[in-house]
Amino acid sequence: MRRTITGGPALPAPRGPAAPTAPAVLAAQARHARHAPWPYARLDVPALRAAGHHPHPVRQFVLKTHSRCNLACTYCYVYEMADQSWRTRPAAMAPATALRAADRIAEHAAAHGLPRVDLVLHGGEPLLAAPAELAAPVDAVRAALARRSPGTRVTASVQTNATLLTRGRIAALAAAGIRIGVSLDGGLPAHNARRVDHAGRPGFGAAARGLRLLARHPAAYAGVLCVADVAQDPVETYESLLAFAPPAIGLLLPLANWSAPPPGPPGPATATPYGDWLVAVFERWWHEPARRTRIRIFEEVIALLLGLPAATESLGLAPATTAVVETDGSIEQADSLKSAYEGAAATGMTLDTHSFDDLLDHPGFAARQLGREALAADCRSCPLVEVCGGGHYPHRYREGEGFHQPSVYCADLQTLIRHIARAVHTAATNRRPAS
Structure with missing residues (x-):
């Protein structure tokens, strides 16, 4: 029996004629249905729309500007987990693809009257491209919006491992209005033992140099993302990151699931090792006499406890509004899904054949906009x-x-x-x- 979920807040959206179901879309749907019957075989999106559940437009666009990386982190979800689609894609996004992405983004913004779109330049390692090449997609989006949706403003950021940051690169990105976020496992070499290059050499020294340079440019500094590691002391990890003066820290849980469980602590097992780890950091952060940085997961929990909206896809019931454009122009779902199974982020859609409105009716995307109704009974x-x-x-x-x-x-x-x-x-x- 197909499951239809109805209800939820209505957001009227202009809908054009549906794109034809291309063979690539059918192939992706068949793969999804084998691995994930819910939502792909059980969520009836046409019935959902007929019942009045309107989609929410895409507001964040992740552009995979470079699909290769100068590091070979042993836990990377792009290269080391279930999905290996990077092997068949171009190393870098071609200028024509960036222009097509810009046009599609402007089309979507104009159709939905978006006041703002957020661009994230991602990889791989985006800084394998020169700053001018990295800024080109952002400039293209701004130009396309100026023509088609002049009321829409753009924010832009790049997520990097920091090993290639130099004064010149930071200045060039700042001049282009692109803020810089850094991924790091902690502020000490021991925290980053799994962040090595392709020859097995540690990447921490270069990353630390890049971060120290970035800390001198606070206007360009977006913050640090750090995956919780229960093998490391939580308070030491937090305080070591403070040495790089991040304006914000994103503490992430490792990408794991019921079929590929998260790593446990090195010592005796506990019922909630990751909860305990985060609580230890919270206690230090919460009781500091002066707040030295923002920690997003804690601020998001506090906001949600108070009934305030929180801008996150990992907590709360807000609809997912992020789309990914790969280097070859494929339109995909959030690439964290690549940790689940081969092709888990794929839609079969491309910039040439589909719009971002078409993505809204993809079962995987629609499921992530249903809030409470998409959740397990428990x-x-x-x-x-x-x-x-x-x-x-x-x-x-x-x-x-x-x-x-x-x-x-x-x-x-x-x-x-x-x-x-x-x-x-x-x-x-x-x-x-x-x-």
């Missing part, structure tokens, strides 16, 4: 669902069943959210004036 009845939101979508995957389970980090998330809730409640109580 999640829907959980008192923390408004905050947790079922957890990050790739973390819900189980081979042969799909993405209709609670997060593989469910217990960890409960530990973290309940701890933060108690801290917020205590702080509010202490501030309350005596009667």
Whole structure:
């Protein structure tokens, strides 16, 4: 029986005629249905739309400007996990592809009256391209929007491993209005033992030099992304990152799922190793006399506990609004899905054959816009669902069943959210004036 999910907030969207179902789209759907019956075999998107559940437009566009990397990190989801599609793609996005992407983005922004679009230049390692080449897609999007949707503004950032950052590159990117985010596993060499180049040499020294340069340009510095590693001391990891003066830190859970569980701690097993790790960092961050940086996961949990919107795809019930454009012009879903199975991010759509409106009706994309209704029964009845939101979508995957389970980090998330809730409640109580 096909499952139809209805309801949810309506956002009217202009809809053109549906694109023909290309062989590549059919092939991708068949692959998805084998690995993930939910949503690909059970979510009836036409019935969903007929029942009045309108899609939310894409607002963030990840442009895979370079599909190769100068590092060979042993845990990388692009190169070392289930999906190996990078092998068949061009190393760099051609100028014609960037121009086509810009036109499609402007088309989408104009159709939906978007006040802003966010561009993320991603890889691989984007800085394998020269700064002028890296800025070209951003310039193309700005030019296309000026023609087709002049009320839409652009934010742009690049995510890099920092090993190729120089004063000149930082200045050039800043001049182009591109902020720089860095991926790092911690601020000490020992934290980054798995971040090595293709000859097995450590990449931390070059990354640290790049980060020290970036810290001198705070206007261009977007922050640091760090994957939680329960083999490392959490407070040491946090404080070591502060040495690079990041304006924000994104603490991420490792990309794992029920069929490929996350690594456990090196010592005795605990019920919630990742929750405990994050709680230790929260305690140090929360009780500091002066806030030295933002930590996004903590701020997002606090906002959601207070009933405020939080801009995240890993927590809460807000709809997913991110699309990826690969170097060959393929339109894909969030590439974190590549940790699940071969082709998990694929749609079979390309810039030449489909618009971003077409992506909105893709079952995988539609499922991530359904909020509570797309979650497992245990999640829907959980008192923390408004905050947790079922957890990050790739973390819900189980081979042969799909993405209709609670997060593989469910217990960890409960530990973290309940701890933060108690801290917020205590702080509010202490501030309350005596009667």
